[in-house]
Amino acid sequence: MSTxxxxxxxxxxxxxxxxxxxxxxxxxLGIEPTIVVIGEAATAAAAIEAARRLKPDVALLDIRLPDGxxxxxxxxxxxxSPDTRVLILTSVIENSTVDDAIRAGAHGYLLKEIDGRxxxxxxxxxxxxxxxLDPAIxxxxxxLVKSGGGGSREAFATLSPQEKRVLALIAEGCTxxxxxxxxxxxxxxxxxxxxxxxxxxHVSRRAEAAVIFAQEQRK
Numbered sequence: 001m002s003t004x005x006x007x008x009x010x011x012x013x014x015x016x017x018x019x020x021x022x023x024x025x026x027x028x029l030g031i032e033p034t035i036v037v038i039g040e041a042a043t044a045a046a047a048i049e050a051a052r053r054l055k056p057d058v059a060l061l062d063i064r065l066p067d068g069x070x071x072x073x074x075x076x077x078x079x080x081s082p083d084t085r086v087l088i089l090t091s092v093i094e095n096s097t098v099d100d101a102i103r104a105g106a107h108g109y110l111l112k113e114i115d116g117r118x119x120x121x122x123x124x125x126x127x128x129x130x131x132x133l134d135p136a137i138x139x140x141x142x143x144l145v146k147s148g149g150g151g152s153r154e155a156f157a158t159l160s161p162q163e164k165r166v167l168a169l170i171a172e173g174c175t176x177x178x179x180x181x182x183x184x185x186x187x188x189x190x191x192x193x194x195x196x197x198x199x200x201x202h203v204s205r206r207a208e209a210a211v212i213f214a215q216e217q218r219k
Contacts (some may be wrong), residue, residue: 007208009033010127012055013190014040015047016089017066021112025060028116035123051077056084057127061106063090063097071097074104083107087126089119102207108132131173131206155201155217163200164213166193170208 011034022040029035033094039054041047041142044065051059056213059077063070070082087102087108101109110119111134122132162183169179176190183190194206203209 004132009036010123011036011054012123013038013047013050013054013055013059013084015042015050015059015065016040016062016071017042017064021062025070029123032120035120038041044073047073048076048080051084054079055081059084059086060089060123060188061086061089071100071104074101074106076107085126085129087123090115104203107207110134120133124187125173127163129177131170131175131210132173133207133211141193156212157202159197163193163197166190167197167209169211170194170206171213176189 006193012029014022014025014037016025022042024052026037029037032215038056039050039080041050041063044067047059047061047065057081059074061070061077065073070088071141074088077084078152079158084134085107087110088106089110089112091112092110094129094158098109108122110132111124114122126132165183166179176187176194179190180187185193194209197209198204201209201212203212
């Protein structure tokens with residue numbers, strides 16, 4: 001008799017200086033069988049140490065920590081553990097902070113107003129390789145890209161039809177593998193296309209490229 005293989009659980013590190021928030025998240029996520037909390041931290045130093053030791057799939061990270069900035073924690077975690085993905089969960093929505101988080105390599109940025117099901121979906125999506133931005137953030141990031149990039153419209157026009165198709169699927173939240181399946185390309189070819197797209201758009205992150213695509217679709 002064959003048994004159905006278990007779906008791998010997302011190994012999650014919680015980082016928030018509030019014990020109440022951590023307890024609430026632990027309780028909420030405890031009912032979700034596809035996510036397991038493997039550790040938690042209340043400070044920047046503890047978060048960096050825990051990520052280095054535990055190698056979580058996803059670090060759920062607040063920006064405001066008592067001994068440092070969560071943005072720098074994000075950078076350090078990604079330097080130490082490149083396979084860990086960082087999902088920001090915060091109440092901070094300032095333009096510069098959003099921009100700093102994306103440029104630091106964060107794979108997602110959510111506000112604490114998100115509901116439980118939305119948070120669980122976001123954690124799974126980020127673990128699967130997608131980039132997640134809270135809808136309330138997108139308009140602000142668009143403005144940042146527009147004001148900071150200047151020539152984004154001209155740069156977008158230089159993309160080939162296939163590069164635009166790849167970018168459109170990235171903007172939908174597809175992973176490289178999913179883009180490959182949809183377009184009949186190898187994952188390596190998708191990575192090559194993305195490298196070219198990033199170079200042409202003068203960005204370094206999927207979220208920035210996706211925002212430029214969304215901005216162009218609204219024109």
